[in-house]
Amino acid sequence: METNAAHDAAKALRLPIAWLVALAAFIAFWLYAEPVARAAFDYPKAYTVPLAKWISSAMKWLIDDASFGLFSFTDLTRFVSAVLDVPYRLASSLLSTGFLEGSGSSAIQIVPPLPWVAVIGLVMLLGHWLGGMRLGLLAGGCFLFLAVFGQWTSAMITLASILVAAPLGVVFGLLFGIAAWRWRWIERLITPPLDLMQTIPVFAYLVPVLFLFGFGPTAAVIATLIFATPPMTRIAILALRAVPGEIIDLGHMVGCTDRQMTWRVMVPAARESLMVGMNQVIMLSLNMVIIASMIGAGGLGFDVLAALRRLDFGAGLEAGFAIVALAIAMDRLSQAAAEKLSAPASDPATSGLFARHPYLIAALALAIMTTLLGYVVPGIHTYPEAWQLSTGTFWSEVVAWININFFDTLEAIKNAMLLNVLIPFKRFLGDLPWFGVAALLSFAGCRLGGLRLAALASGLALFIAATGQWEKAMITVYLCGISAVLAALIGLPIGIFAATRDRVWSWVQVAIDTLQTLPSFVYLMPAVMLFRVGDFTAMIAVVAFAVAPAIRYTALGIRKVDPRLIEAGRAMGCTEWQILTRIRLKLALPEILLGLNQTIMFALSMLVITALVGTRDLGQEVYIALTKADTGRGLVAGLSIAAIAIIADRLISAGAIHARRRLGLE
Structure with missing residues (x-):
């Protein structure tokens, strides 16, 4: 029995140690490899794949020359x-x-x-x-x-x-x-x-x-x-x-x-x-x-x-x-x-x-x-x-009144967020080596889903780098990441609070249903009127649009916990805080992870629209391609966004499956 217990403890520690070793190797590569492996930081332009030109040429051929004999x-x-x-x-x-x-x-x-x-x-x-x-x-x-x-x-x-x-x-x-x-x-x-x-x-x-x-x-x-x-x-x-x-x-x-x-x-x-x-x-x-x-x-x-x-x-x-x-x-x-x-x-x-x-x-x-x-x-x-x-x-008039009376406060909040959070995080991601990020994604895919997921994650990261979209992709990840984290920080407490209160949950459902059916463009207008254009404005609009799934999945996950387990916890003398942290949240973790997944998907879909307010990411690349009618440029930028979405989706979904198995839910 002692041998089995020791084996279980070693197995439980194996995954965190492996992650720590991988993270330490990534940091060491980032700090010391740049002088000798510059190509691992900035993808060589000589090896960039001109996919946008190929797509534009193919579209031109389809429109001008492709035919089936009697008709084009x-x-x-x-x-x-x-x-x-x-x-x-x-x-x-x-x-x-x-x-x-x-x-x-x-x-x-x-x-x-x-x-x-x-x-x-x-x-x-x-x-x-x-x-x-x-x-x-x-x-x-x-x-x-x-x-x-x-x-x-x-x-x-x-x-x-x-x-x-x-x-x-x-x-x-x-x-x-x-x-x-x-x-x-x-x-x-x-x-x-x-x-x-x-x-x-x-x-x-x-x-x-x-x-x-x-x-x-x-x-x-x-x-x-x-x-x-x-x-x-x-x-x-x-x-x-x-x-x-x-x-x-x-x-x-x-x-x-x-x-x-x-x-x-x-x-x-x-x-x-x-x-x-x-x-x-x-x-x-x-x-x-x-x-x-x-x-x-x-x-x-x-x-x-x-x-x-x-x-x-x-x-x-x-x-x-x-x-x-x-x-x-x-x-x-x-x-x-x-x-x-x-x-x-x-x-x-x-x-x-x-x-x-x-x-x-x-x-x-x-x-x-x-x-x-x-x-x-x-x-x-x-x-x-x-x-x-x-x-x-x-x-x-309500928006104008807020703007007139709280302009200084809003401007201070925006500047503090930009100087202390947004700009430092943007610079941090911009300095990361593309090769190291691809390798870390490959490791994460291997640990969570096996070699197939590892190949998918690293291959999609290589696609982004090879098509010349890495810099804009990092800006997209920075905006999406911060927005998803803020949406989760807002959505998780609301979902936890509403999950155990039926009357509150009924009103919260109405609110999040409205948020999810309101057109995403509507979120941009008050954000622009209050904060002008820029990354902070885009972040506010994305958070407002993406907070709904974080609330919904958190509440649904907690509400699905078996009531008998809650009663057993109370019978053992657990406090409400212990029941929340050690029973409800642990068992709801897979659904919470899926909610995070959906939050990221919503944030990515909104980032293309926030290109209208001056962001410099892949979303703006897609929008510029639309205004210039450049098929190749738009599709390559769109495929890069899709690559980010697929990587996030597959890794988080694999993490949710892993969590369910670890908790004995599968």
Whole structure:
């Protein structure tokens, strides 16, 4: 027994000692190797890979020379754009513009769009059918908010884009997921592109989308599809693999063909999880509305972007809250649809068209009646301006009042943070040898996940250095690292405090849901108005955007701790502090690490947007490439950001798995 105890103690100490030795070797290399190994500090320019030029040349070839005989590659992409334009025009005609004859400024409206009363009524009917009166009132109230605060027209343009992008994202994601589930080689083939699609900043592929599909709403729909489809694919793969074996055996026993097995057995059995994927596609499509407005989407995203350009915080916040209202309505409706469609279907006992389809007939009657009444009573068709409200001026005045009365205090805080934290840490990271960092990442990958993870981490670090992005990557890591640490320092205490108090947690959930659905651009406006441009302003915006997952995962991890363990601790005489530190936090550590992972992902996604306020990192490189229409430059910078994200994701995920195993949770 003593031998076993000694072995366990040695095993527990082995990992920290190994880490200390690796860290000591890294410090020694950093301090003493520079005179003899200069190339390990500054990657030799002679060996830099001109990947940006190669990508730009390939894009130029695709646009100018690539062909398939009868048609060029550009003809193909423009044909795809024209096909997608058909459902978009139909949706926008129904909701926003009406059906027009002619084009441009000479177009004449033949049939008006659906009245605002009709749209709200239809949403309430849909909510009532899916989840009852409460959901109907919630969905109708969210859409009424859009009308009351003067955001109706822009919201309907945004809704038209989502109604096209979300179904296509669900269909494509499901088809890719089924193919990957059926053939493992397809899963191995599409996993790297899926990782890149979820980690490359959207700005990076706006330029190629713009070149290939033109400027306009359909190009924005395609960019949204690239961003929103991967989660559906991943969820489809997991959902199909989670189908119980007895259901699969039953399908084989009754003689199902492969097609019947897929569409009549597997997909219905996995329907509940697949509907969760649909919800994710809708939410990600809403997250894209502002960025998509840069290539012609219009709508609420364009309103937020225009408000940012003129620093009109009030107008931007109102448009942002309109996106939140739209997101809440669509989130709740899609969740209710998941529950309803997952329930077993019941055959209607009644006969007759109205008895079988009461909601459909009521919806048609409402649309026709309100459209006809709109010709007589204009207020039914278009929400009267006299009834509109606005809080934009109030919010702008609040920010101005803070700026006037607390300017010296805010400036002192900014300067203290810059001089004592930001600039020293930036210089520290800038002086690190790229080779030593790659080696340390390789060691961390080997200890946490084996040789495969070690090769991935060091290979991605080498990619960043070899493409000439190391210096800007270190600035990105510095901003992301400090922002993630501050977000964790804020989020952890809030999550711990709210986790054991149900009423507080319910209010915190509302707050973090709002933070996660507010467009990221909205966070920039007050930060710029209070602190001007610079790294500190970027950090404030990133922390505000990234704090939500730190709170959520901390609270969820603590709330998942088995209550019997808490009671056992109290029975043994543990104080509340001991229960928190020795039971709750230890058992919640894997979830807290995953929350840190998500905090870093949120921070990286926000850093591209903070390039608008003067940062000098990879995000600015992506934004400059967008303004100059330089495909290669933007994609290389985007791939470097993706490399940072993948390294952080894989290492932290491996650390979370290691922690779960050490705690006996796996």
